[in-house]
Amino acid sequence: MADTTIASIKARQVWDSRGRPTVEAEVTLASGRSGRSIAPAGASRGKREAIDLRDGGTRLGGLGVNKAIDAVNRLVGPALTGMDAADQRAIDTALIALDGTAQKSTLGGNACVAVSGAVAWAASAELNMPLWQHLQQSFNVSAAGIPAPMIQIFGGGAHAGNRVDVQDFLVICNGATSFAEAAEWTAEIYIAAHAIMKKRGQIAGVCDEGGLWPDFDNNEVALGLTTQAISDAGLRPGTDVSLALDVAASEFWRDGRYHLALENRSLSTGEFIAELERWSNDYPIVSLEDPLGEDDTEGFVAITELLGDRMQIIGDDYLTTSAAQVEKAGHDKACNSVLLKSNQCGTISEVFDASQAARSFGWNTVMSGRSGETEDVTLSHLAVGFGADQIKVGSMTRSERTCKWNEVIRIEERNRSLDYWTFLTP
Numbered sequence: 001m002a003d004t005t006i007a008s009i010k011a012r013q014v015w016d017s018r019g020r021p022t023v024e025a026e027v028t029l030a031s032g033r034s035g036r037s038i039a040p041a042g043a044s045r046g047k048r049e050a051i052d053l054r055d056g057g058t059r060l061g062g063l064g065v066n067k068a069i070d071a072v073n074r075l076v077g078p079a080l081t082g083m084d085a086a087d088q089r090a091i092d093t094a095l096i097a098l099d100g101t102a103q104k105s106t107l108g109g110n111a112c113v114a115v116s117g118a119v120a121w122a123a124s125a126e127l128n129m130p131l132w133q134h135l136q137q138s139f140n141v142s143a144a145g146i147p148a149p150m151i152q153i154f155g156g157g158a159h160a161g162n163r164v165d166v167q168d169f170l171v172i173c174n175g176a177t178s179f180a181e182a183a184e185w186t187a188e189i190y191i192a193a194h195a196i197m198k199k200r201g202q203i204a205g206v207c208d209e210g211g212l213w214p215d216f217d218n219n220e221v222a223l224g225l226t227t228q229a230i231s232d233a234g235l236r237p238g239t240d241v242s243l244a245l246d247v248a249a250s251e252f253w254r255d256g257r258y259h260l261a262l263e264n265r266s267l268s269t270g271e272f273i274a275e276l277e278r279w280s281n282d283y284p285i286v287s288l289e290d291p292l293g294e295d296d297t298e299g300f301v302a303i304t305e306l307l308g309d310r311m312q313i314i315g316d317d318y319l320t321t322s323a324a325q326v327e328k329a330g331h332d333k334a335c336n337s338v339l340l341k342s343n344q345c346g347t348i349s350e351v352f353d354a355s356q357a358a359r360s361f362g363w364n365t366v367m368s369g370r371s372g373e374t375e376d377v378t379l380s381h382l383a384v385g386f387g388a389d390q391i392k393v394g395s396m397t398r399s400e401r402t403c404k405w406n407e408v409i410r411i412e413e414r415n416r417s418l419d420y421w422t423f424l425t426p
Contacts, residue, residue, distance in 0.1 A: 035121025041372035046317030053108025135385030155207030209394030238284030253293030
């Protein structure tokens with residue numbers, strides 16, 4: 001008989017893809033089975049999201065995580081020992097109560113998300129089932145499925161030294177019939193994009209999330225070249241493959257205006273929405289993430305009314321994986337999709353709650369990684385187990401990205417009964 005009683009919890013310092021310290025939690029059960037999970041870290045962060053607990057001072061540029069590790073070993077471990085790891089909701093409720101703050105500032109969002117994930121992995125190991133299936137059963141999800149990959153081709157914004165104002169230029173293979181096929185199409189597009197940039201002499205390197213780090217004169221050039229790369233790969237823009245933008249507009253929204261540094265322009269909300277509308281008319285864009293600043297609710301309402309009937313308007317910094325924020329935005333008609341990041345809220349249960357709130361409004365859900373990632377593949381299982389429409393974790397290069405794509409490919413291969421999401425098929 002399975003014994004999912006928690007025997008011990010410990011944390012250690014490990015490293016993320018930017019060479020920065022982060023928290024790994026390891027949970028051991030009474031049976032001897034164990035699970036581990038690592039906290040990711042974001043570069044562009046919403047002001048309402050859970051706070052990473054860092055040490056400050058001079059060591060490691062102030063980014064040390066000894067305080068978060070101590071919180072796990074000294075506070076979380078004793079509090080959760082003896083609890084049932086199979087009851088994820090109870091575990092996460094206990095974590096939230098132990099922290100006692102809205103943004104996890106006592107324990108740290110990094111400590112909480114590592115422990116929450118490690119508990120889930122340990123329980124799934126003892127129950128002898130894949131993590132996605134354990135999550136599906138734990139939260140009574142009826143529509144587990146294979147998400148469509150949303151994959152970065154060009155990086156910008158805070159992920160690429162602000163060489164381009166827009167943070168991510170991505171593709172969604174809406175004509176693909178499987179995750180594996182979509183990944184292969186995207187790899188061909190990436191190769192084609194690299195060839196274009198090499199010929200132009202405009203490659204500045206590789207950005208935080210593995211996409212090409214371009215040297216462009218304006219933001220729109222990236223739209224044209226991504227579309228060209230789709231065609232050069234032998235695919236049809238808008239039919240086989242469409243564009244998605246992570247605008248991350250909070251990064252350049254100041255004093256009620258949008259400041260495009262690359263183009264030396266300052267736009268009002270209405271002017272910036274008009275610019276995004278023009279781009280959407282001229283290029284095969286099907287998704288806009290954070291097209292307005294995180295406090296520009298009027299702008300979100302306006303762009304959702306204008307473009308929401310033909311594309312995703314995704315809230316990221318605007319919603320910060322918060323069920324309450326999703327509820328408010330849903331009533332305001334300020335988005336039609338939500339980005340879900342486990343470390344924005346701090347626990348798996350809160351990711352589920354935000355997902356369910358979005359579903360109650362008929363929204364799409366996109367499970368997302370962060371710019372500071374690791375070999376941890378919890379994200380892949382959350383996307384499948386919670387039936388996300390898409391998964392977004394960066395580009396086709398760098399192993400902290402590809403490990404998550406590869407994990408979904410394995411899940412898809414082993415579970416042919418799971419539907420591949422095709423909601424964007426023309």
